[in-house]
Amino acid sequence: MHGYVSGTIPSTIFNISSLKVLDLMFNGLFGSLPKNMCDHLPRLEMLLLSSNQLSGQIPSDLFKCRELQLLWLPYNNFTGVIPEELGFLPMLEVLNLGVNMLSGLQSLVPICAQRHILSLMHFCNIFY
């Protein structure tokens, strides 16, 4: 039973409070993101969790990760409404929530519109 990350994201990782970059893309991760995941990750700048089987809602508390610049969550099974609070992330430059089962895409419009960065417009791609 070895070979890869399979299961939920080990909670220990969410307690490494010095983390700036967390890259767990292309693994067999399932389960949901903890609601209070930013409580112990105050310095997080890049969160890359694409191509897993993560489900549940994208926690609205993510806006508490004030340093977040890149949020890369495509190719998962996230459901629910995209939290408007993501718009309050002051440093966010790249957002990709594509290929999930999310609704409330209209909340992305102001998020994307308020940034004048080309890459953001490019990566604000939601696959309907």
Next chain:
Amino acid sequence: MGRVWITILVSMLLMSLPKKCISIPTSNFTDQSALLAFKDHITFDPQNMLTHSWSSKTSFCNWMGVSCSLRRQRVTALDLSSMGLLGTIPPQLGNLSFLQYLILYNNSFHGDLPSEIGNLRRLQVMDIGSNKLSLVIVPESFGNLHRLEELRFDGNNLTGTK
């Protein structure tokens, strides 16, 4: 008065000398044995990189993929990315107490991560992506990595089996 100063100087020298004489070989020894243990756990090295380069004939600071601090000559970085290595990560890796960068990206390391990695208090970057490692159980000791800024563990299932 001069004699007092000389006595102080000499005693300071005596106090500092043994420490240096003892501590440097000991720490060198620790790092070298940790690296040799690491080498022992490599079961396949297609380019014979470690076989040729990681030899006791030269200082481990000159071994391929190893970087040392200038002053203390302790291992600060281990970068063995994309070398086709097959093997496991031994607990002795946790003895590289000055390690800041652990880059094993794109190899075929498998098995579990030893909890001793949590002893690497100076670790800033750990990139063990594109391997066949298991992160099912992350050692609790990872919570001790208070300087870890970058944890990359992507793509460990691409070729792995359940």
